[in-house]
Amino acid sequence: MRASQATVLDSVVPAAGDLLLMLGACGDASRFAGNGVSLAVLLVDAAPILRPDWLTASERDLQDVWRRSTLPHVSLALSATGSSLRQVGWRGPVHEIAGAPVGPDAAPPLPSRRFVLAAGPIGAAGQTRHLLLAWRRLMDAVPDRPDLVIAGDVGLLADDGLAQIRNSEGLGGKVVLVPFPSASLRAALLRECVFCIAMEAAGGWGRVALDAAAAGKPCLSARETPENAAQLSLEIARWLACSPPPGARSSRTWGDVAGDVLAVVSA
């Protein structure tokens, strides 16, 4: 099978010579292995591997099932997450796949309000606890600063961070929470923000950074200050004091991503 010959099938009945590409966690796929069918995996989120302490017991069980039953049958590994597959016992080569920005070009208008956008999962993977500590320190240290908008899907271990925002009415109205933003709202927030903070754990495509670059917005990546609210606070203060340049716009599309994947699995 060649990449240019790929077609969309109505139902999945892998046959001898086929390759089953698992895009993310698929539970137990071992039943497809054998009989000439090979398995490949594209890992897009390393958090479940790197930080099992963020998972519920049932989520950990699912991951254990996948690691014990499916991973031994995998013959090809693609990853957006660097070497994290090594931590679950993968010993073969890992093909790095770069991501692409997501989101529509058109976005609804927002009221004019100066704000920094913190985008990414809300919870442990998005370092929400550290972001709140960092912003509280900024509120003490930098009186004239924009507000903070936290926008993202509510994810793992988010309860205590959300409770803090609720308890304090958004740190006295200076922090606005936008849970589960639509793609168009996310794009509008990106368009209007002073700059963006990518609150994404290491291991992944860095979707926020890609989207910010596509929108021509400077993006501070919290990956540079993992779980360190003091450093994050310093970096944000530095960015508030200067005018950071926007990241390089990427012309990469999801068609390019798919092409890269197919090129690897077809080689």
Place this chain on the structure above:
Amino acid sequence: MTVWVDVGDLIDYAGAFRRPSGVQRVVFELCRALAAGGDAAVGFVRHGTAEFEPVAWPAIAAMFGSLNNDAPAKAPAGMWVRQMAALRALLAVPLSVLPGARAMGAPLRRGDVLLVAGAGWSDPDHVSQVARARQLHGVKVALLIYDIIPALRPEWFDPVQSARFRNWFDGMLAISDRLLAISGATARDLAAYRLQAGRVDLPIHVVRLGDGLPDLRVAASSGIDRPYVLFVSTIEIRKNHALLFDVWRRLLHDRGHDQVPALVFAGRRGGLTGDLMRQLEASDYLDGHVILRPDANDSEMAALYRGCRFTLFPSLYEGWGLPVAESLAFGRPCLASSASSVPEVGGDLVRYFDPLDPDECARAVADVLDDADGLAEWEARIAREYRPVPWSRTAAMVLDGVA
């Protein structure tokens, strides 16, 4: 002039809980020193059905002392109820048994001082009771302030709790004639808060809390049979246990499980720690390296201090930092947060880190773990130089501040 200490919340607390927490421990030690001390006339009151009424010190001491006995924290409920009923009967002891049997007659006369030193915010009627006493009897109201964290950092508290505190505190500020703070940091917070509220007419008198420990019977053993580092505090978000979870996870990853001591959290569980507890459970308490001791009484706590290699105190915000003083009093080195009042407690006998910076904390912990000789010298220096502040000195400063 008689100084009357309002002990209503202390009695209410003893009736509801089985182990003292920070504020109640401080109030009790202060009251004990006031009761034992000097020439000043001191008495104790609590609000009854209509008025503040005198309470005999022995009854308070017996009631509070029962919180620290060696009975398990989960004693049968019936036993606890019977103990409390007997102690409550003691509260009717006549004034004549007050320390020194001072001739005070009826309480709260004009010119007396009513000292509010406890957690009055738990009683929604407290401010009006104090205001009425001030108006009816012409007493001066003195307020001892531990911290105003619920007003400054409401995110760490249930909204009802922080609103209740703020209402109480604003009310008490309006009727107080003397203000005392337990640290320079709290005094600065209070000054800034009053500036916003537009009331800056009263000086703030800073008193140094005592850290002399009562004569404790130290439990025979901590019950932990391997090296450990100790963090004493209620498990709540402000105390920053999550930072130590991050630090220990990194240490275990970087150094291997055999090279990292256990981490003991001694304190009961408080608010906004659901995510941390889930992380602890999901990691099997970092494969057994995190040990919880939620119900240690004073003698068990003393054994924990005695048996640890050193202590940690990463709190994000404090009015004082009693566990730092306790650590030094037990001769144990302490790595502590550099935030708010904490550096006032231990001065240069304690090493500090930014409580928002796990890298700095991890380096500080690793430096101590890697330098056994340095740790021994640090202990020796504490033994040579640390001089605990007796509660009698705190009592004297309080009496000076309310005069």
